[in-house]
Amino acid sequence: MNTFEEDLVLEGDRMIEHQPSISDKSLRINLNHNIYGTFSEIGAGQETVRHFFRAGGSSRTIAKAMSAYDKSFSDAIYTVEKDGRYVTESRLIKMLDYETRKIEERIPREDNPTKTFFSYANTVATIDYAKKNKGHGWVGLKFQSKPNESYSTIILHIQFKETDSKLQQETLGILGVNLIYGAYYQHHDTKKLIHSLYDHLDKDQVEIDSINFSGPLFKNIDNRLMSLFLVKNGMTQAVMFGPDGQSKLPANVLYRKNILALRGSFRPVTIVNMNMYKKSMDSFVSENNLDPHDTTVVFEITLSNLLMEGKIDEIDFLHRADLLCSLGQTVMISCFQEYYKLTEYFAHYTNEKVALAMGVSSLLNIFEEKYYYNLTGGILEALGKLFRNQMKIYLYPVKDENGNIINSTNLKVDLHIKELYKYFKKNNQIVDIKSYEEKNLDIFSRDVLKLLQQNENGWEDKLPDGVSKMIKEKHLFGYKG
Structure with missing residues (x-):
């Protein structure tokens, strides 16, 4: 024995x-x-x-x-x-x-x-x-x-x-x-x-x-998988790991910091994701006169974003993490489906400036009442928690089926929510990212994933420098070229 x-x-x-x-x-x-x-x-x-x-x-x-x-x-x-x-x-x-x-x-x-x-x-x-x-x-x-x-x-x-x-x-x-x-x-x-x-x-x-x-x-x-395991099994709400793949204590990363967070599937991370991050970071720092050294950027992936066919694919998760880490980013895995829970979490560690960068579809989801039936105060309570302390959203535009560019000024919300939306817009808490390339608005992670898995041409230039090479060398996301 x-x-x-x-x-x-x-x-x-x-x-x-x-x-x-x-x-x-x-x-x-x-x-x-x-x-x-x-x-x-x-x-x-x-x-x-x-x-x-x-x-x-x-x-x-x-x-x-x-x-x-x-x-x-x-x-x-x-x-x-x-x-x-x-x-x-x-x-x-x-x-x-x-x-x-x-x-x-x-x-x-x-x-x-x-x-x-x-x-x-x-x-x-x-x-x-x-x-x-x-x-x-x-x-x-x-x-x-x-x-x-x-x-x-x-x-x-x-x-x-x-x-x-x-x-x-x-x-x-x-x-x-x-x-x-x-x-x-x-x-x-x-x-x-x-x-x-x-x-x-x-x-x-x-x-x-x-x-x-x-x-x-x-x-x-792989300590990133161990971090994921903690969240998956309800031992904690969120974990973080750095570019080195080692688990980071959220309190150490976030304490008294200005925070810019981007939520996504990052399957794989695209030039749109990185452009959204860089442009929102520039605006966040300049508008608030912040010291970049006191500002933490977090790429967040929720458990729901990791679920495939009812279970978490750990290999797929590691592929996403590998790419984000290679770009020098800090990654957060959370159980927060609603954005207000994310900002509540940040509030445990900092009273400094907090901002979120997102696309139009995510913003529309925030103003959907159906997500807040569990709250006594409904959508009013949720938005009050989300936009606390002048929290700001940097909005990346989208192109509709007719080729029109949709941003915060022309997106359509439900009529009875419209005045509530206009309040946060007027209060400068929803801000458009204006310096973008229109040609990139047609880039979506799901389309890139399909192209690389089918070994078709044209997906490489939709990704940040070095990412396509890494995908090919390590055969990430089912690449078989």
């Missing part, structure tokens, strides 16, 4: 997975003579290691457990962060690296030839006294699955949803045990591992909004 083999139980004629209790998980780790490591927990007690102490046999597992609560002690051990903060990813990484280095220095390998070492750490801020900030934290594990193997790492960010610090501490402890157990017994299936983080927990207790896997055990894991 593999040293780190998962439990299965027989039920009738089939084998099913057994979900052990937190105590059982802790005990199983403790009884495995090959697992040995350190715990470093800051900000919410020593909640994870407590489960291992209580389970029995902890001396076989725990080399050291510590909490450097005093800032001076913490800085002396892990050094000072440039921004002076303590609940950050960089702090967590320093904790993991330091503790891993120490266990390697202090536990002789020659005396422990079968040992696989680990370092578990968390740095957390629980809910404040005024209950204004619910609390969040970074949790991570650096571990080996074989003696002398290079270390693999799992790092995740959590948002607490409970409104009691004691409950948050207990939640953190359970999550920590699940992470360590999953790393050793489920690392061969990262999706199962992520699912298991919620063993004996509810999604109403904690949200996981960022996760990254690295190291030899996860060399074939």
Whole structure:
């Protein structure tokens, strides 16, 4: 039997997975003579290691457990962060690296030839006294699955949803045990591992909004798919990843930033998408006298845009992501169907300027009442949330079947909505993008996709520089040329 083999139980004629209790998980780790490591927990007690102490046999597992609560002690051990903060990813990484280095220095390998070492750490801020900030934290594990193997790492960010610090501490402890157990017994299936983080927990207790896997055990894991998995399974509302494909914490990307967002299928991304982004960005910055360095651009894809035949095609998603990342863009995957939910989400992180860039059909959908029957205030409530704080829409025109160019001045909305539409137009919150090439208005992603899949001519020049070459070289979107 593999040293780190998962439990299965027989039920009738089939084998099913057994979900052990937190105590059982802790005990199983403790009884495995090959697992040995350190715990470093800051900000919410020593909640994870407590489960291992209580389970029995902890001396076989725990080399050291510590909490450097005093800032001076913490800085002396892990050094000072440039921004002076303590609940950050960089702090967590320093904790993991330091503790891993120490266990390697202090536990002789020659005396422990079968040992696989680990370092578990968390740095957390629980809910404040005024209950204004619910609390969040970074949790991570650096571990080996074989003696002398290079270390693999799992790092995740959590948002607490409970409104009691004691409950948050207990939640953190359970999550920590699940992470360590999953790393050793489920690392061969990262999706199962992520699912298991919620063993004996509810999604109403904690949200996981960022996760990254690295190291030899996860060399074939694409963290963009792991981010997608979080949203798909309701563990968070939205995730982000950068041009490097690594998961980014939305709070870090959006905090106190001006935000320009573009929603689309990007299947594939076209010169129209990029022209829409560049022209709206120019207007957004100049009209508001913004510093581009304080302005974040987000290319957003909703789960509904990823659904094909009732399920998400992960390969297709990666093809879209590859192209956007190659163009240096930050990508956001969300569960927001309505635009007002997107701007509400942004409002959690910033009070600065927010703008959306979109086409005419998307704007018309915004003014469709049928999408807001679930709201008590209907379309009025939705538009109030959408256009909060002078939020602005930059509108890209479309050409109708007669060749007429449709923009914000001549599009047709329902008669009883017309005055409402005119209000936002008059308030300069719906602005036309005027610097465009009319010939490009005939370009649509769906048409480009059809041409490239059928290996017909003429689709290459409809895409940004370098994109068609990438599609051909990697055979993206079913290209077979």
